[in-house]
Amino acid sequence: MIIMTMKNFLSIFLVMFTITMVCSPMATLQVSSAPTPLRTNVHLVNGVYTVSLPLGTPPQPQNVTITFTAPVSTVRCTSSTFRPSRSSTFRRLHGHSEDTLRLNRTNGMPPVKPASVRHVAFRCGASGQAALGSDDLALPAQISRSLPGAGRVFTYCLPDGPLFLGGSQDRYFSRGGAGGDYQLARFSHTTLHVSSSRSSHVSSPYSISVRDIVVGTKPLDLAPFRLYISATTAYTRLEHKLYLRVRSAFRKAIGFGSSTPSVPLSTTSAARFDTCFNGTNFFDTLARPGVADIELKLSGGAVWPIFGWNSMVNVAGNVLCWAFVDAGVNASCVLGTYQQQQNLVEFDLAKSRLSFTGFLFAYRTS
DSSP states (O other): OOOOOHHHHHHHHHHHHHHHHHTSTTOOOEEOOSSOOEEEEEEEETTEEEEEEEETTTTEEEEEEEESSOSSEEEOOSTTSOOGGGOTTOEEOSSSEEEEEEEEEOSSSSOOEEEEEEEEEEEEOSSOEEEOSSSTTSHHHHHHHHSTTOOSEEEEESSSSEEEESSOOOEEEEEOSGGGOEEEEEOEEEEOEEOOTTTOSSSOSEEEEEEEEEETTEEOOOOOEEEEEOSSOOSEEEEHHHHHHHHHHHHHHHTBTTTBOBOOGGGSSOTTOOOEEEOGGGOOSTTSSOOOOEEEEEGGGOEEEEOHHHHEEEEETTEEEEOEEEEETTOOEEEOSGGGTTOEEEEETTTTEEEEOOOGGGGTOO
């Protein structure tokens, strides 16, 4: 039987309510930027991230998954999804088709203005995909060519939040303090390494340089390594030797195996994880749960913080597991989508720059 005190219940309720508001499709992210970007919303559906892209004239909404590796977007051309014959702006070309994409332009707050992106290239396929990669026919490049002033940039907030296309989000205001005042929250920046989606040998053409990792207050003094950013890999994957070092430091920081007894893997619903324990006593902080923080020290001095919300996953009942995976010997390291949640992340392909806010709940954004 799981015993939960009123204090723990109220703490969990407050966290869940506030985090939902932080990165929800209805969240107000007041953005000061030019040009005004296009906006749609990201949703986590059955373990994958989807967006709605209204395509054609009249528009036919397409629910597609986001991907960094596809060179061009795809839609399912069936009678129940997208029917080219119903669109007056559809054109079939050699190697792909074109039609009009219809979204709203917004700076993060009302009012919004409808916008049309003409001649957006796509292909019919077995599944729908929104290509957010670096290739010429991916959405960032197409929108930058079609809309005056738009750049090759996109910004998202996972798991259920906005996706901005074509505009740079240099800063945003968030509600905080008594009386509903707004405070300025800034992005941290690091170099974004961009390769072709076609030539990428892992799950992303985007990567950043990690200089070191800090667990709790202890730097691990690691050799620099490349970390690829994925839109489809759920949990961060670390090369085998690196994984063992980070896991060892994390286990030591939380007293795993001593003051924090382990839970046998046979009792968990996710055998991919190897550091699991009863989390009853760890639901005490608003960054849930209260375990050792992890910091990724990046090139240029930026720090990507990973609090308990992004480092632990509830797999069954009251069992928490460390949400990192051993990628294997000499494997590439990949930043998973779970570690990106509740974080406004911007990919500026033209400037080769990745920008991020860190854990948004720290700003009490609404």
